[in-house]
Amino acid sequence: MPSLVDPVANKTDEGNNRTDLKAPEPEHCPGTESEEAGKADACQGCPNQDICASAPKGPDPDLPLIKDRMKGVKHKILVLSGKGGVGKSTFSSLLGWGFASDLDREVGLMDIDICGPSLPKMMGSEGEQIHTSLSGWSPIYVSDNLGMMSVGFMLPNQDDAIIWRGAKKNGLIKQFLKDVDWGNLDYLVVDTPPGTSDEHLSVTQYLKESGVDGAVVITTPQEVALLDVRKELDFCRKSGIKIIGLVENMSGFVCPNCKGESFIFAPTTGGGKALAEEFNIPFLGSVPLDPRIGKSCDHGESFVEEYPDSPATTAILDVIRQIREAVGDPQEDEDDDMDE
């Protein structure tokens, strides 16, 4: 079992042009893997200069390996949001359950939120451990056709903090793409941490050659969240990631007592719908807040299966249907809903 007790990042250095650095990279670091490494102006006086200058140069030798591994994966979907706590992991798990409910489809879930992995708990597989075989790390299977990978499976103790800087996180993300024996997949759903930083840059960079189908961006209706989500959309544009669409989560709240609807996070600026129009991207729908979603996540159950009559379920299934259409794999049983 790959464990974090013996640091994973060091292992990645075998056959890689990265060596362990003495100190964190300086502000204007040209990148330890660039041609300029160790030679640029910014490298003067950096404690890592000798290490970088003597390391072998050239393109990352791992990229072809990643491409090879990703050959059997038909559709790669990123779940993004600039804001934390809007439901990226919840939605990733719902996508996982949703895609896998079609038994002809093989689904993989990859959690690249290294410092706050939530997927193991949400999928009810907390405490599992990863096993290695000759063909690589075996994903944890939640059901026959739904496998997943998360740093949560590698912690000796669930409460341990992973206090890692960016470079080390990138090393693990690379291993998730390069060393995990995903097999042939129809869908690989990648759950990301909030923000626009190392994890996001790395995963797009590593998957560039294999191609990503696109990103599903999650938001909540209030402007404080939309503000951060705007930044994520800007990031997608800059890095050339296609946006499959925007989902508004926690839209309204239907009181189980009086059935009255109210807004917990008021959409004072028009919510997700207005943002989608502003950026000219598809709006995939609004998922109302149902307290049972949170409970299902805490217990690792599939909300859609447990509560098929909830309005949230209807909304979620509709979003999944649209995503499948957008990536060119429409659901067969809903022929009448299709335009073509």
Place this chain on the structure above:
Amino acid sequence: MYSTATQSSPSLAGVKNIVLVLSGKGGVGKSSVTTQLALTLAAQGKKVGVLDIDLTGPSIPRFFGMEDKQVYQSSAGWVPVYTDASRNLCLMSLGFLLSSRGDSVVWRGPRKTAMIRQFIRDVVWGELDYLLIDTPPGTSDEHISIAEELRFCDQILGAVIVTTPQGVALADVRKELSFCKKIGFPILGIIENMSGYVCPHCSECQNIFSKGGGENLAKQYECKFLGTVPIDPKFVLMVENAKGGLQEIYGETDMAKIFAGICDKAFSEENEEEAKETAEEEKSRAATNGQ
């Protein structure tokens, strides 16, 4: 160019107390809690500064309705944004340095580290009773950097931990508590945010994200439980609609009373002493274990 702090930054010399607002989980209300702690302390006549080190998702300018303000460069350094004429509440955030509010800041770790270093060393805070530091979720670059920059500060009061009640959030918050223990930040206490929502139609309280998780966590980690904060759509609306001037209207709200209680608990002298002692014990224990 490359250097680590060997002594406390001179720009923090006039700051009496430094408080970090932390949570392993995103979207639990770190910025909202930071804002309300700042407003409450300022209403008590304290001089308060807020530093937002969430570089890729700065929310503090929006919370205070100060999105259009800018930071000025003076001969002494960056001048923070003051929220009103009385000049007892000032803010610093990367949001003030962006040319457009939709711009993304796509930075890897080293640049984030450099920015935080500048925030700690180059801002003219002046005399402050409290400097509240709002952080991004996780335990990564920003957190390691701020811990390194503050290593030689003796003004650190400790960390206020924010969580929501559901299990998924608590799991991440436990990681943040482990981080604090490892770094040696005293823990002032835990706040349970989004604890219950009162339906505006029938006035029944609904536990949207369940309840009681924060209190149990505090018991488990033997730190103080500072209180529960319900979801108040009126506060969300107030933040959404207020164009500045939050200071005047906040005092009237229900939330102000709750946060007055939280501040009393968190910043009482005995609590501060206790938190410091536990952190020192932890630190020495960690040191002996490490050898």
